[in-house]
Amino acid sequence: MADGKTALVTGGAGFIGSHMVDRLLELDYKVVVMDDLSTGKIKNLNSAAVFHHTDITKPAMTEIIQREQPDLVFHMAAQTSVTESTKNPIDDTNANVLGTLRVLEASRRAGVEKIIYSNTGGALYGDPETIPCSDDAPITPVSPYGMSKWVAEQYMDFYYRQYRLNYTSLRYGNVYGPRQDPHGEAGVIAIFSRAMLEGKQPSIFGDGTQERDFVSVFDVIDANIEAIDRGDGKAMNIATGEATTVNRIVEILRSITGYKWDPLHAPQRAGEVYRIALDCTRAAQELDWSPKISLEDGLQITVDYFRESMNPSGGVPSTS
Ligand SMILES: NC(=O)c1ccc[n+]([C@@H]2O[C@H](COP(=O)([O-])OP(=O)(O)OC[C@H]3O[C@@H](n4cnc5c(N)ncnc54)[C@H](O)[C@@H]3O)[C@@H](O)[C@H]2O)c1
Secondary structure, eight states, rough: OOOTTTTEEETTHHHHHHHHHHHHTTTTEEEEEEEEOOOOOOGGOOOOOOEOOOOOOOOOOHHHHHHHOOOOEEEEOOOOOOOHHHHHHHHIIIIOOOOOOHHHHHHHHHTTTEEEEEETTTTTSSOOOOSBBBBTOOOOOSSSSHHHHHHHHHHHHHHHHOOOEEEEEEEEEEEEEETTTTSSSSSSHHHHHHHHHOOOOOOEEETTOEEEOOEEHHHHHHHHHHHHTTTEEEEEEEEOOEEHHHHHHHHHHHHHOOOOOOEEEOOOTTTSSSSSOOOOHHHHHOOOOOOSSSSHHHHHHHHHHHHHHHHHTSSSOOOO
């Protein structure tokens, strides 16, 4: 499939990016990674990839793209924290808008065939009146993160129309799975899985009735692969279409881990959407993609990963 092609993954040491790198290597691409390791980890990164420890907001990244001459770019590097974006919107815009613009400009100059952009669906539509929210629902972000990711998508579209630099923008729901950072502020499944396995009490922001569309990282990687040859010049949701409450996630994780206690509750956070699920009709039509991994199976895979990473010898840590 790769035909000697080179794929660049920006943010390739991150949660989603590192799985993207693994899959591209399996498909025989030469894989190049640019990551500043601000949230990514070198231990996530497949050693068969060529790694550049680079900040995409700095001019040096242009030379790297020129030298590596990628055919494809999977643009996944971003400031990904909603809370951080509300505290520091200038840094968020610098990484997500200006960083993306540098990737686009360097890609145009290097003759890249296509950019596949990791966008957010969860933070783009605000609190939509009807869910699941269609691919064409009004864009009304309620956080600087949602705004910066949206503006970056608009630049993708500009480069497509102006310079024929091809792109597909994939608007993800809440992605979860192995390697998600359990110490971050996002990624409720990683945080709760780890806490329950350690016998610690996780904190739910709000009363837990908020709903999200949780999609497995492996389904998200499939969508990126399908987008290599399809979905040109289009943006589409990548999720499940199902809204699941945080309380339901807790319930399933408790049954998988055997955790007995109730979680704590903390105040709701600024910029958070209350209820979202994403209709994925366009991805089905354009990419022939639909999610394959059920929530129960996906949560089991995630808990197994955290259990193994906490206890590589294979023993089962006690949760009581
Ligand atoms: N995880 C989700 O639920 C989710 C949902 C919607 C969209 N996304 C998008 O998917 C992409 C990947 O997210 P993730 O969850 O894997 O997050 P992550 O934080 O694990 O990955 C982001 C990666 O980008 C790197 N990075 C950040 N700023 C950089 C910069 N200026 N220069 C170079 N590298 C930089 C980080 O070190 C990290 O490795 C992001 O673009 C994010 O907006 C994620």
